[in-house]
Amino acid sequence: MAVKKRVALEIGQGTSLRSGDYTSAAERAVKDALWHNSLNMTQAFGVSKEAMIVDVEIGVQQPEQIDASRIRAVFPYGSISVTAKHGGLDIPKPDGSGATLIAVAAVVVSFMVEAQA
Numbered sequence: 001m002a003v004k005k006r007v008a009l010e011i012g013q014g015t016s017l018r019s020g021d022y023t024s025a026a027e028r029a030v031k032d033a034l035w036h037n038s039l040n041m042t043q044a045f046g047v048s049k050e051a052m053i054v055d056v057e058i059g060v061q062q063p064e065q066i067d068a069s070r071i072r073a074v075f076p077y078g079s080i081s082v083t084a085k086h087g088g089l090d091i092p093k094p095d096g097s098g099a100t101l102i103a104v105a106a107v108v109v110s111f112m113v114e115a116q117a
Contacts, residue, residue, distance in 0.1 A: 001115045004053060007041055008109040010034060016101040022065040026058045026084070029105035030074050045111065052078035053110040059087020060103045078109075 014028025042049045054075055058066055063084035072080045090099040 002112040003115045004110050005113045006108055006110045008037075008039055008107075010037055010107040010109070012036075012105045012107070014103045014105070016103075018098075020098050020101060022060045022062055022101055022103065023067045023070050025088070025101045025103035026060060026066055026071055026105060027074055029058065029103040030056060030071060030107060033105050033107045034074070039109070041109065041111070047111060049077040050079075051111055053112070054078045054080045055108040055110070056080065056082045057106045057108075058082065058084045058103060059105075060084065060101065061086065061088055061090045063087075 010033040012029045012031065012033030014025045014030070014032055016022065016025040016028075042052065056071060058071065060066060063086055066082070066084035068082040068084070071082045088104055089102040091102065092099050
């Protein structure tokens, strides 16, 4: 029987300094998480890249503003799920012209493996 086995957790932070775009901040957070690593798990386990299960959690102040399809598009392969939750920070600008948005991302990579007895 196959079970889902987590093999990596990657964490990142992204910002939207001027545009007020939560999805752009989230994309940057995901890229920050991904591009600080070089994980060669598919070669190590002898499985296809498409076998990766990638669960992405995004934290922003307005999670309903996240366009999950744009976050999924960051990943070149794998089965990608995106969940947006309340988190991150909105830092008001001193002149009242908006806020700097800070998003956080957790990227969990898993594979289905045969259960050990």
